[in-house]
Amino acid sequence: MDKWLRSPWFIRAISLILALLLYASINLDDGQSSSDSIFLEGNDKIAAMNNIPLQVKMNEEKYVVKEVPSSVTVTVEGPNSVVTRTVMQKTFEAYIDLEGLELGPQTVPIQTQGISNQLSVSIDPQEVNVVLEKRSSKEFQVGVDYIHRDTIKEGYQLGTPEVSPAQVDIIGSETEVSKVSLVKAIVDVQNAESDITKKESPVKVYDEQGNELNVVVEPSTVKVTVPLLPPSKEVPVTFEPKGELAKGYRLVGIEPVPEFIAVYGSQDALKGVSAFVDIEVDVSDLKEDTTLDVDLPLPDGIETMKPETVGAKVDVEQITEKTFNDVTINVNNLESSKNLTFITPEQQVIDLTLTGTKEELENITKEDFEVFIDVGQLVNGEANVPIEVNGPESIEWQTSNDEALIRIE
Numbered sequence: 098m099d100k101w102l103r104s105p106w107f108i109r110a111i112s113l114i115l116a117l118l119l120y121a122s123i124n125l126d127d128g129q130s131s132s133d134s135i136f137l138e139g140n141d142k143i144a145a146m147n148n149i150p151l152q153v154k155m156n157e158e159k160y161v162v163k164e165v166p167s168s169v170t171v172t173v174e175g176p177n178s179v180v181t182r183t184v185m186q187k188t189f190e191a192y193i194d195l196e197g198l199e200l201g202p203q204t205v206p207i208q209t210q211g212i213s214n215q216l217s218v219s220i221d222p223q224e225v226n227v228v229l230e231k232r233s234s235k236e237f238q239v240g241v242d243y244i245h246r247d248t249i250k251e252g253y254q255l256g257t258p259e260v261s262p263a264q265v266d267i268i269g270s271e272t273e274v275s276k277v278s279l280v281k282a283i284v285d286v287q288n289a290e291s292d293i294t295k296k297e298s299p300v301k302v303y304d305e306q307g308n309e310l311n312v313v314v315e316p317s318t319v320k321v322t323v324p325l326l327p328p329s330k331e332v333p334v335t336f337e338p339k340g341e342l343a344k345g346y347r348l349v350g351i352e353p354v355p356e357f358i359a360v361y362g363s364q365d366a367l368k369g370v371s372a373f374v375d376i377e378v379d380v381s382d383l384k385e386d387t388t389l390d391v392d393l394p395l396p397d398g399i400e401t402m403k404p405e406t407v408g409a410k411v412d413v414e415q416i417t418e419k420t421f422n423d424v425t426i427n428v429n430n431l432e433s434s435k436n437l438t439f440i441t442p443e444q445q446v447i448d449l450t451l452t453g454t455k456e457e458l459e460n461i462t463k464e465d466f467e468v469f470i471d472v473g474q475l476v477n478g479e480a481n482v483p484i485e486v487n488g489p490e491s492i493e494w495q496t497s498n499d500e501a502l503i504r505i506e
Contacts, residue, residue: 142180145172146187151207155195155229161270162195163228163311169207175216183212191220195229202228230270237280238264239300239319245287249325255286256324265300265319269312276304277312284321290359291331293323331357334373334393336409340381346413351378354408358393366398378409387411419458421449424466426484426501430473437472440479441502447484448497457491465489470501479504 148168155162169191173180183189189211195203206224241258249255260282267277282298298321302310334353342348360370373393389409395402423446431437439445449466451458466488475482481500488494 141175142177143172143174144180144184145170146184149187149191151225152190152192153195154192157232159232160195160200161230161232161268163230163270164225165193165227166222166225170221171209172219172221173212173216175213179213179215183216193225193227195227198229200229200231202226230272232268233271233274234266234268235274235277236264237267237277237302240279240281241284241298241321241323242281242301243284243286245285248287249289250329253289253325258284259322261295261320261322262316266315267302267312268315269310273310273312276310277302278305279303279307280314282319282321284323286323289325290329291357292325293321295320295322329359329361330367330370331359332370332372333357334407335375336378336391337375338380339377340379342380342413343382343384345415345417346384347416348380349412349414351380351412352410354388354410355404358402358404358407360396360399360402362399366396366400370396370399376407376409378411380411380413383411383413384415386413414454416452417455417458419451419453419461421451421463421466422446424449424463424468427467427469429469429471431505435477436506438504438506439501440504442498449486450495450497452493452495453491461489461492466494468496470503472503472505475505477505 147170149171151166151169153162153165171189171191173183189209191207191209193205193207195205198205204224204226207220207222209218209220212218239260239262241260243255246255265280267274267280279302281301281303283301284293284296284298286293297318299318300314300316302312302314304310333356336351336353338348338351358373360367362370376391376393378389378391389411390406391409392406393402395405423444426439426442426445426447428437447468449463449468451461453461466486468484468486470482470484472480472482479502481502484496484498484501486494486496
């Protein structure tokens with residue numbers, strides 16, 4: 098045995114056998130990789146994917162199709178990893194192909210594309226019944242219909258409406274578009290006491306019998322302005338804070354409740370009143386949200402107003418501070434041939450103190466701020482330069498130094 102192991106011919110023979118076995122193993126794996134993948138990747142898996150959008154392949158410039166379901170259920174079965182990838186990525190599509198079909202009712206199969214050929218696929222439903230028709234488009238003038246018109250206050254009248262845009266496109270099958278008789282913007286004027294301005298209103302399409310038609314309207318809404326003729330009108334209220342809040346608090350805003358005030362008087366008097374502006378509200382020492390009653394002054398020529406007292410909803414919030422130490426001051430627009438030395442602050446850093454709510458400051462970091470000086474207009478010598486800061490708009494801040502004393506050489 099020792100002689101064999103020492104023999105070079107024996108060693109060569111063993112090496113040749115091992116090489117042949119390795120070569121055969123590699124080629125066997127390559128030749129069977131696809132068929133063995135089921136075993137290697139785990140057992141088969143079945144997955145059902147609901148609400149897969151159903152696409153329609155057809156010439157949309159010439160045809161429209163009716164009665165198409167919006168989605169289908171696609172079930173796949175095959176290797177675990179391939180099924181999982183398909184479910185996660187959903188890079189396939191389900192569709193019906195109407196290219197080349199005749200007009201009228203059709204029963205068409207639902208197909209898929211983009212699914213691995215390693216999977217078996219089933220679709221629910223397998224086919225759908227649709228109606229293929231020629232596409233038609235026509236422009237119509239938009240009229241106006243009012244709802245709750247009888248709720249307008251006694252003595253009020255609706256003026257001539259303005260519709261923008263004045264015309265819309267009606268798109269659908271030739272059959273449906275040919276039935277169009279009325280195109281109306283539906284405007285709700287319930288309890289209206291002032292002009293209706295640019296009210297977003299849906300557009301409805303009807304046939305001669307008043308039946309609503311199933312067509313596409315572009316745009317589907319229009320803006321309608323309708324003047325509501327006096328004897329009265331509503332005007333907004335704005336407030337101006339007076340006094341100082343308690344220390345550690347800041348004012349978020351003051352809102353009127355209600356937002357508008359109805360004023361009553363002659364036509365000339367009403368023309369002279371457009372708003373109650375900058376009505377003072379005393380916010381001294383407030384620490385929490387509150388609603389204060391504020392008396393409104395009666396404008397000249399106005400007989401009465403409702404209400405005479407308005408609520409001022411004061412919104413305050415508690416604030417805190419957060420300080421970043423040793424924030425580097427960047428230098429902008431320094432010529433490459435010049436040297437700059439900071440005299441004050443000597444180390445070219447400042448402290449940055451932020452003010453805001455706890456929530457606002459919680460995730461703020463130094464990187465959210467840019468601290469810099471701009472020396473683009475300076476010549477050689479010493480100069481005081483403003484220290485500038487860029488940062489989040491919702492945050493207030495103060496710097497430990499307003500200026501930097503520098504020397505340029």
